[in-house]
Every structure is written in C-alpha cells, then in structure tokens.
Amino acid sequence: MTAVRDDTPLWLFADQLGPAVHGGEHAHREVLLVEAQHALRKRRYHRQKLHLVLSALRHADRDLGDRATLMIADTYTAALEQFGRPVLVHQPTSFAAEKFVHRLKERGLVADVLPTPTFALPRDEFEQWAGNRTRFRMEDFYRDQRRRFDVLMDGAEPVGHRWNFDEENREPPPRMQRTLRVPAPYQPREDDIDEQVRRDLDRMDLDTVGVDGPRLFAVTPTEAQRALKRFIEHRMPTFGRYEDAIMAEDWAMSHSLFSVPLNLGVLHPLDAVHAAEQAYRNHRAPLAAVEGFIRQILGWREYMWHLYWHFGEDYVDNNELSAHTPLPDWWKDLDADAVTAECLRHALMGVRDRGWTHHIQRLMVLGNHALQRGYDPRRLTEWFATAYVDGFRWVMPTNVVGMSQHADGGMLATKPYAAGGAYINKMSDHCGSCVYDPRKRLGENACPFTAGYWAFVHRHQSRLARNNRTRRVVQNMERLGDLEDVIAQEKSRTRF
Template sequence: MTTRDDTPLWLFADQLGPAVYGGEHSHREILLVEATSALRRRPYHRQKLHLVLSALRHAERDLGDRATLLKADSYTDALQRYGRPVLVHEPTSFAAEKFVHRLQEEKLVADVLPTPTFALPRSEFAEWAGARTRFRMEDFYRDQRRRFDVLMDGPDPIGRRWNFDEENREPPPKKQDTLGAPKPYQPREDDIDEQVRFDLDRMNLNTVGVDGPRLFAVTPAEAKRALTRFIDYRLPTFGRYEDAIMGHDWAMSHSLLSVPLNLGVLHPLDAVYAAEDAYRDNKAPLAAVEGFIRQILGWREYMWHLYWRFGPTYTHNNELSAHSPLPDWWTTLDADHITAECLRQALGGVRDRGWTHHIQRLMVLGNHALQRGYSPSQLTEWFATAYVDGFRWVMPTNVIGMSQHADGGKLATKPYASGGAYINKMSDHCGDCAYDPKKRLGDDACPFTAGYWAFVNRNQDLLARNNRTRRSVSSMERLKDLDAVLEQETTRTHF
C-alpha cells in the first residue's frame, strides 16, 4: 500500500511523545485507541492501568484537533470503525509486532515505521551485535558513549574512567530514617485522572495492587518537570546510594523516570544530555551522573535491543530447572503474610505503588525467587503485569537473564544469589526483622541466608564450573550443618 502524506498516525500507549508524533509527522492526524480487551487480558496492577489510560487521554487533550481517541473492544474494531489506513511505528513486543503485520495484510495499516523512542535504532544494534552469541553490557555502553558523544573528552571518557560503580555502592547512611533528598516530582491529578479512576471502578477489571495517587509523569510536560526536578535536586545524591534500600524512604534519590520513558513521553537522550549538562555545569558529581547515564544509555537500551535479539522463545529458557509456581501470597501481593522485613517491604512497595527500585527487584524479590526455584517464565509475566513500568519488552532479559540466570549465562556471567549478609549491609531492614541474617539454622534463621545454601547445593554442578561462583561450592562443602539446613528449607512454608 502506498503511504500518502496525509495518512494518519496510530499511536500505541507507549508511543505518546513528540519523538513519535512530532518532527516529520507533526502534520498528521493522530489516532489513539482504548481497547477494553487489552485491559482485561492480564491481571495488571490497578495503578498501571490508571497510568496508561491517563496517558492516552492526556495525549488526546494535548494534541487537540489532531487527535481522535476511540474506545472499542479491540484494536481491530477501532481501526475498522476509523475507516482509514494508518501509519504505525514498530511496536514494543513480539506479539504486537505480529499483530501489526497482520493488520498490514488486512490493509488497516499502511506502513510500519522504525521505533523513534530509543537512542539506538534496531538496525544499528544488529550491525553492532554481528555474529556475537555472548554479550557484555560494558562493551555496548562504551560504544553508546562514543556514538552519542556523552561524557567524552575527545576519544577518552571524562575522568579517564568509564565506570564509577565502586563509588556508587554505598550502604544507607547510619542513624537516618531517610536519605534526606528533596521529594521527587509528583504530578497533580486533574479531571482526566478522576474520570479514569471512575471508569476503572466501573469496568470491574481483574487487577492486583491497590489504587493510589498518581505518582508518575504521563505527559511530555510532566516528564520534563520530573526530569528537571531530578536533575536539579536529586541527581547529586543519586549515585552514592543507588544500590541502598531504606524502609522509610521508598524513592530515595531515584529519578522515577522509568514510567515516562517507557510511555514514550520522555526521550532517553533528553534525560542523558540533561544529566551531562549538570556535570559540566558543576551541579552534580561525575560518579552520580555516570551512574544515571549508565542506567539509561547503557542498561535500558541494552535490554531493549537484546529483547529483539534473543527472540520470542527466550522466555522458555530454564537452565536451572526452576519449576515451582509462584505462591498465592506473591501473586496477590499479600505483603502482610511475610515476616522477613526486606521481602515484606519489597512486596508491599509493589502492592502500594507498583514500583520498587532495581536492587529490591534484583536482590530481594529476584534473589528470593532464584533461591526458591520459582518458574522464570511465570516470574517474568508477574514483573511485566505487577510493575507500573513493566512493559512487555522490559522484563524478559531483566528476569530470565539477569535475575534468574535461566539463560545459562547468555546475558549475565553469574547468578545473582546472595545470603542475608548482603541485604544487611545494603539496607536498614535487618535490625527490625524477626530473622537474623547471620543464622542459617533455627526458628530465627534468615530465609535468605539459609535459602542461599539450599540454592548453592541444588545448583552446585553449574556453580562449580563458573570461576565467579566455584568458591561458594567450596564454602558449602565445609558447612557441618548443611543437611539440617537443607531439611529445614525443604519444609519451610513461611518467610
């Protein structure tokens, strides 16, 4: 089908920024669709559905006469009712891409355009990846820095170092309940949010989590304000404590920009260059700025491209033969069921906000799931639906590869399993916990400490072959109470 200059542009709910509908497409009419079947397809977090609907409806308002918002049972119904072929940018999941190609065959979609909401185009990543079968994020990240001239001094990185991770791993400050950083930007709800809340109540959808105030930006204007507040007031303290966890400070100095980034209302390069400007203007230390840029220009882009590189069957990987179903208390976000303070607070954060920061995802929730042998495919689905920033492309590589090592090392060099000592060091949870992180046996044995040794025992053959983990197997073999620990963990039903 020939693409006409006046062909309308259909936007998915994660393509709602000016990088998609501006520039060369600024003259086009815009189609937006609320598909009820998509809202009902999975048990999403209530606040996630609110964010998506609020974003769509705010986009309609902001685009004015350019936009048409159709509410229908399905996307196909809406396109048929619209009555005109549309352009669409590449969607962000395999299922959506397959669906769009089918719509193209049915002449409902005129053409599919490259994704504009990431820094590096998919075609250029394919050139970079070449014939590689194993990938290192550090290689990709350095090439990204060079390609986009970020924190560079000619051919060299500023400060003569690419990586400031060692300076960005401090535990939480002692004798403080909070980090003391200025509060993050919180959008002001309006009549659109009020109507969204009313409509979600009326739809009676199968959701998880609780309703709550909208915490995240869903429009380009809100995203700009959220970014500005982070850069001006929170970035200076971000780096040092980015891996720390504080019970009374869920946001700490994190940017809370994952939602607007994943909705497409904030472009990653805008965030990256704003952070770089803060360093060059002496408003934030280099370690903090580099750590933030690494998360976005490095890790986020890397996950996006590896999602497509590894293919739709990647979620079938289960190298560690983990098949235990997710427990009911996990899927229903019943944090009150949990005794372990770190796990209770992490699950409570998902229940109350649909969000926790990356260390709670990896070293609390992911670590627990890894130790207990939860099904990695089920876990991937849970993260994608229970987290407000968990779009379909985000979670497979983060969960299958990084968190659960289910791909056998294709993405990460070792499983990220740890005992209670790590959590005790990097959080302020253990002092208020009924479990002792130093104990692996007994009624007050930490389920992470004991669970770690059960994990090592279960996977000792794989771990012994890995230079980074073989010492754990040697340590386990010296435990005199190992049999008792394993029996205890086999029968443990409460955490």
C-alpha cells in the same frame, strides 16, 4: 518503505505518546489513539498501571487537540475498522504486537510500519553491533553507546579517564538516618482526566492486583520535563552514591522515577542523558552520580531493549536451572501482610502500594528470593510485567530470565545474582527490626535468604563449580558442618 500519503493518520500505541513519535516530520498528521477494552481485561494488571496507561492516552488526546481522535472499542481491530482509513504506525514494542501490526497491514488497515523512535539506537544498528556474538557484555555496548552519542567524552577518551564509576555507587544507607533527607521527587497533580479514569476503572470492575493510589509518575511530555528538571536540580547529586541501597521509610530515595515516562514514550532517553551530562559540565552534580545515571539509561535500558529482539521470542522459555515452582498465592496477590521477613515484606508492600520498587529490591530481594526458591522464570516474568507499572512486554524477559533468574544459563549475566542475608543487612536498614537473623542459617529465626542461599548453592553446585566467579562459594559450602540440616529446613519452610 513504500510511499505513504502525506495525509495518512498516525496511530499511536500507549507507549508511543511523546513528540519523538508524533512530532518532527509527523507533526502535521492526524493522530489516532485507541483504548482497547479487551487489552485491559486480558491480564491481571496492577490497578495503578491501568490508571497510568489510560491517563496517558487521554492526556495525549487532550494535549494534541484537534489532531487527535480517541476511540474506545473492544479491540484495536474493531477501532481501526470503525476509523475507516489506513494508518501509519511505528514498530510496536513486543513480538506479539509486531505480529499483530503486520496482520493488520496485510488486511490494509495499516499502510506502513515505521522504525521505533523512542530509543537512542535503532534496532538495525544494534544487529550490526551484535554480529555473530554468542556472549554479550553490557560494558562493551555501553562504551560504544558513549562513543556513538558523544556522551561524557573528552575527545576519544571518557571524562575522568574512567568509563565506569560503579565502585563509588555502592554505599550502604546512612545508618543514623531513616531517609536520605533529599527533596521529594516530582509528583504530578491529578486532574479531571485522572478522576474520570478512576471512575471508569471502578465501573469496569476489572480483576487487578495492588491498591489504587495517587498518580506518582509523569504521563505527559510536560510532566516528564518537570520531573526531569526537579531530578537534575535537586536529586541527581545524591543518586549514584546510594543507588544500590534500600531504606524502609524512603521508597524513592534519590531515584529518578523515569521508568514510567520513558516506557510511555513521553520522555526520550537522550533528553534525560543530555540533561544529566549538562549538570556535570555545569558543576552541579558529581561525575560518579551522573555516570551511574547515564549507564542505567544509555547503557542498561537500551541494552535490555535490543537484547529482547536479538534473543528472540522464545527466550522467555529458557529454564536452565530447571525452576518449576509455581508462584505462591501470597506473592501473586501482593499479600505483604503474610510475610515476616522485613526486606521481602517491604518489597511486596512497594509493589502493592505503588506498583514500583527500585532495581535492587527487584533484583536482590524479590528476584533473589525467587531464584533461591526456584520459581518458574516464565511465570515470574509475566508477574513482573503485569504487577509493575513500568513493566511493558519488552522490559522483563531479559531482566528476569537473564539477569535475575540466570535461566538462560549465562547468555546475559556471567553468574547468578544469589545472595544471603549478609548482603541485605549491609545494603538495607531492614534487618535490625526483623525477627530473622541474617547471621543464622539454621533454627527458628534463621534468615530465609541466608539459609536459602546455601540451599541454592547445594542444588546447583555442579554448575556453580564450573564457573570461575562462583567456584569459591561451592568450596565454602562444602565446609559447612550443618549443611544437611539447613537443606532439610529449607525444603520444609513455608514461612518467609
């Protein structure tokens, strides 16, 4: 890194708004914030996502006081040219933004590019860990993260003599309850900034998806700390046990709702991890719940971030299952009313109304449906990145292409995450009120997930038969007496 003047301003992107970026050694620097109108119009974003980003930028401007200059311009380049001084910037969080910043540096608008401070593990240290690996296991990475940061460790051994308590974190929802009956998550109070953001978005008349609604997620460091405190004290003890369950009348359940503040940079992952560990050490939360939470943040989230960079810019073009079906209009428009299957309808309602669903609805309902129907993985990745309020550009490629759609052929996950209606019936309370029967694969009330699963297995049977983890399902498929009828039914199905 070249020598940089001590008075060089620091330019913050909208996902770099926390003290890990503008505090510490940079606490003395002037800060530049930019609202680029072109970026808001570039894609068809969820309305609430645009609200969160603009609210975060404007709250950062207010909270930083005289340090901050907020500029509104058509493009970032125009803002920097108008600002008139070279700026420092931390590594952006996407390939496109990184290339853009280096072009700005060549023009002299950016003085230097600093390492990303909003993740626990630096990018160069992950590359040392990755070495010449061609296959990756999250568990290996996660254990090394625990050792490196001394999290839930007793010396050289994991607390409880186990690294992973996932088996204890897969309980179905309680059958005699409509909700988990836990305290509600922290919800920030909207203020004059939010009111102005809403008026400005109305005035811009942008092409968005979803509906407007109250701001549900923290967008400032102060709000993020309040959300963290409430989660640790009131919701963490029940998090792990039901983290894979779905309840129709309890959209948040015991989930932390930290993905937005983490991805905006206003909550540092190690702050959340250390707070969770302290809750266990203080006997305020069970080990299984704490370990499951830490695994999601210090393990999975960090893993996805680093594999995004490691796999490269072309990773999103992987399509090993030859899935080319366009996303249907009802999907792209979040038209939940056009859907009959309760699980799929509720998942789309969650995206429409909040721009958010938890990870099992993403993977085992929306992702599972897309996998069975062969939706194009690149287009699906773009949809997740724009329709979800936490869907920044680095988040979705590995989660969708690798984990959800198995489009990379197994670079990330050892098997496709396809499942029939039996799984959804076990892990949710949707099927009891659904017109489709998860036990039926043929007929007018055949579950589209159950029938779709067998059609998917048939379509990819040669690949699945070569995989030790999926070989048996091919054998099970071969014993189905009505397989041809099921396949014909699913080829002509237009109603879900």
